Structures are given as structure tokens and as C-alpha cells.
Amino acid sequence: AQTVTQSQPEMSVQEAETVTLSCTYDTSENNYYLFWYKQPPSRQMILVIRQEAYKQQNATENRFSVNFQKAAKSFSLKISDSQLGDTAMYFCAFMKHVPTGTASKLTFGTGTRLQVTL
């Protein structure tokens, strides 16, 4: 079974600054995917960024980037130029690659609540 650990329950960052959210995971799988989801106060789960384990290059999406360390089983999220709208709960999630016909289930961490302040 896979486990995902987010060791920072809460974090705070000032607007325009950079913040890094930590995530570690435990798995015996070699082929898998990692995700960061954002959950603002509206409760909607929004995909922020995705990383395929077979890709060595770290994924980036505008102000969001990851530091994927496969050997260390670490998957941190860096938010640059933080904005007030980034205030949300952030969840790290793991999904192993499965053959077609088998559900690709997500395993979530417990989340990090990020507050962006003026």
C-alpha cells in the first residue's frame, strides 16, 4: 500500500514571496504519478500540477513547479510570486500506473493549509 505524508499542517507566506510545500511518499511501485491539488474555501478540488515518475524533468505550470526526487521519494511544490488567490489547502496525491480496466485510485496526504498575507 502507498502512503503520502505532508508534514506541514499550516504555512504562511507574504504576497509576492516564494513558498515550498513538502510531500514524501512511500511505495514499491516504479511507474506512478504524483499530483498537487488545491482546495480553496469554495471546496472545489483543482489540479495544480502533475508529474510522471518516469520523467526526470520537473514539471512546471506558470508560477508552480515541483522538485521531484524519485530516489528520496520526495515531491515538493514551489509557488513563486505568491498571490492572495493561492490561499487554500494543498493536497499531495499519489496514483500508481495501472493497466486499462483497473481503476487508477488516488492516495492523498493530509494537506497543508497555506495562507498568503499582504
Added chain:
Amino acid sequence: NAGVTQTPKFRVLKTGQSMTLLCAQDMNHEYMYWYRQDPGMGLRLIHYSVGEGTTAKGEVPDGYNVSRLKKQNFLLGLESAAPSQTSVYFCASSEPRRDWNTEAFFGQGTRLTVV
């Protein structure tokens, strides 16, 4: 394009009552899931479906039943609600590919309180 829609958004039940949560997706996704979110515990998988007419148990299935009679709909039922089922429920869908798996797309959640 609505994506994944959950009905209702809020509900209060008395212990022992029953109810059904409806999830509808318009992306023609094959896979659908029900998760529950509790404080400090992240999201946990209740049941899932890999196609019309199929269902399977997830991590925390006790006290819930599901049905997938149509590809676009996935129903979650509580036969006899208990206070321990107070939670926020999320439906999600995804689409399998031959060489990779898509991410899950989530509904907006249903906040259920059992008193």
C-alpha cells in the same frame, strides 16, 4: 461544459435516515470514484467503478452502497446514516489510456451532517 456535478451540495440527516448522493459527469469518462474528506485525514476512497454496471470497494466502504447504472452517473447511498458519516463527500472521474492514466476531475463536494 459542467464537468463533474454533485447533488445535493449540503444535507442534514437524522441518525438512521437514508439518502442518495448523485454524481453526474459529462466528459464520457470510464472511471468514477467516491471519496470522503475528514479533518486531518485527507481524502479517502469509499467505492469506485471502472465502467457502467461495475462497482468495487475502496478503503472505507462500510455503511455505503453504490450503483453505476449509466456511464455518466455514479450514486452513493447511505442506508442508515450514522454520526460517523458526517463528512464532505467528493465524486471524481477519470479516463484510462493505454500508456498513461489521466488525473481525476472532482465535483464540488457535498457537505453531509448526521445528527
